[in-house]
Amino acid sequence: MCGSAASRSSWTISTPPWSAPYERRPVAGRGEPRRILLLAVRDITGVRTGRIVVLESAVRGLQRHGHHVDVVAITHEDGPTSWLGCDVHRIRPPRLGSLAALVPCALLRGRCLNEALFSGRALTQQVREIARELKSDVVVGDGLRAWDAARAAGLPTVMHLDDLLSERYSSATFRDNNDSILGYFGERVPRLTRPGAEALARALLGVEAELARRRENLIAREARVVALTSREEAKRLSLRTGRDVLGIPMAVEQGTLCAPEQAAAGTLTFLGVLHYGPNIAALRFVRDELVPELDKRGRTVRIRVIGKxxxxxxxxxxGGPFEILGYVDDLPAEMSKSRMLLSPIQAGTGVKTKVLDALSIGLPVVATPMGVAGIPLRDGVSALIADTASGLADAIEDLMDHPERARDIGRAGYEVLGTSMAPDQIYNAWGAAVEQAVSEESRAH
Incomplete structure (x- = not known):
């Protein structure tokens, strides 16, 4: 782990610990209890990222509707065999050395490079056997990478694609500002060969964007149910394919309201892992454009950066105004030390969990439009939104000078989280998605 904290906790700690099963409360009108196989292409019990919060939301929603959930985690990591009350079955993805053969085969079959990392007959056969052994009724797939393995189970499938990889990879900000274009996969590449792998991946990013687009379209047409975290992206994929696509974001529970009006006026929180291109680009924008703008106005700020x-x-x-904290043990407590959350994202996809984390404690949000994309916040009411350094500086000054306004905007955002993005709505959406998948399968046969 990087930074000053030594915890396995991530920057998205807004729900109970991963070891705690969800309380299974009855839901009126729910369908027949089913056995669900969640196919995750990551270490589901590791450091909690925004994507894992989405999958936690799926498990909690399905459990609440009376379904039994088993998890298959395709990962090189060892770890607990239980998560949120679910049994965890671990499958090893292909070894690094075997990718030289798997990648060309995957490309010849029309797959994208992301899928090649989780391809191979041995892997899909293991998923099929586990689904048969567990007598699973429905598969929930974790992103585009899980499609081939999910389909191999031969069961009704709900594919949650998270965000549109095709749009992310088409972004110049992602290409030019991402310090590690390989993401978490880069940690598996030997250090001496990593620069060459990074350069090759960057050169192929445009090709990968087009391949991902084709695969997203195919999955939307072939899976029984397809969902994305952002409702806006779901609409775009629906228009591309002529199929209904659901928008199911992560569920973040409301916590205890903080008191931003009592925090030091110039203390801001920036939340996000810095190996992700849009995050590091946003922090550089703060350093190179926003901080100089505030300096010109005689404003001194302290920016607490939480994340890997x-x-x-x-x-x-x-130096300067930045304090890099790394991961922290208690995210709400750390965020509560600030007057506001700063989310100056310039490009990206999906819904920003960092913003939901701020809303969950009533911390006011200052953001670019992209920084709050997919979240129904109103500028000047439940957040302050601007697309330039000057506009963001105006918003920061406003909250610095008017602590009661920081309190009111924070509480308005807290209310949005509890109504428009209430966890109950998201849990119910997962229950409905499973019933729709089963119904679609029955009609198809």
């Missing part, structure tokens, strides 16, 4: 950062990134932002 490499040694090089820590050195890059050393």
């Amino acid at each position: 950062a490499s040694r090089e990134q820590i050195q890059e932002f050393a």
Whole structure:
């Protein structure tokens, strides 16, 4: 782990610990209890990221509707065999050395490079056997990478694609500002060969965007149910394919209201892992454009950065107004020390869990439009939104000078989280998705 914290906790700690099963409360009108196989292409019990919060929401929603959930985690990591009251079955993805053969085969079959990392007959056969052994009724697939393995189970499938990889990879911000284009996969590449792998991946990013687009379209047409985290992206995929696509974001529970009006006026929180291109680009925008704008106005700020950062990134932002905290043990407590959350994202996809985490404690949000995409916040009412450094500086000054306004905007955002994005709505959407998948399968046969 990087940063000053030594916890396995992530920056998205807004729900009970991963070891706690969800309380199974009865839901009126729910369908027949079913056995669900959640197919995850990650270490589901590891450090909690925004994507894992989405999958937690799926499990909690399905459990609440009386379904039994088993998890298959395709990961190189060892770990607990239980998560949220579910049994966890671990499958190893292909070894690094075997990818030289798997990647060309996957490309010849029309797959994208992301899928090649989780391809191979042995892997799909293991998923099929586990589904048969567990007598699973429905498969829930974790992103585009899980499609081939999910389909191999031969069961009704709900595919939650998270965000549109095709749009993310088409972004110049993602391409030019991402310090690690390989993401978590880069940690598996030997250090000496990593620069070459990074350069090759960057050169192929445009090709991968087009391949991902084709695969997203195919999955939307072939899976029984397809969902994305962002409702806006769901609409775009629906228009591309002529199929209904659901928008099911992550569920973040309301916590205890903080008191931003009592925090130091110039203390801001920036939340996000810095190996992800849009996050590091946003922090550089803060350093190169926003902070100089505030300096010109005689405003001094302190920016507390929570999230994974490499040694090089820590050195890059050393000095000045930045305090790199890394992961923290108690996210709400750390965020409560600030007057506001800053989310100056310039490009990206999906819904920003960092914003929901701020709303969950009533911390006011200052953001670009992209920083709050997919969240029904109103500028000047439940958040302050601007698309330039000057506009963001105006918003920061406003909350610095008017602590009661920071309190009111924070509480308005808290109310949005509890109504428009209430966890009950998201849990019910997962229950409905499973019933729709089963119904679609019955009609198809």
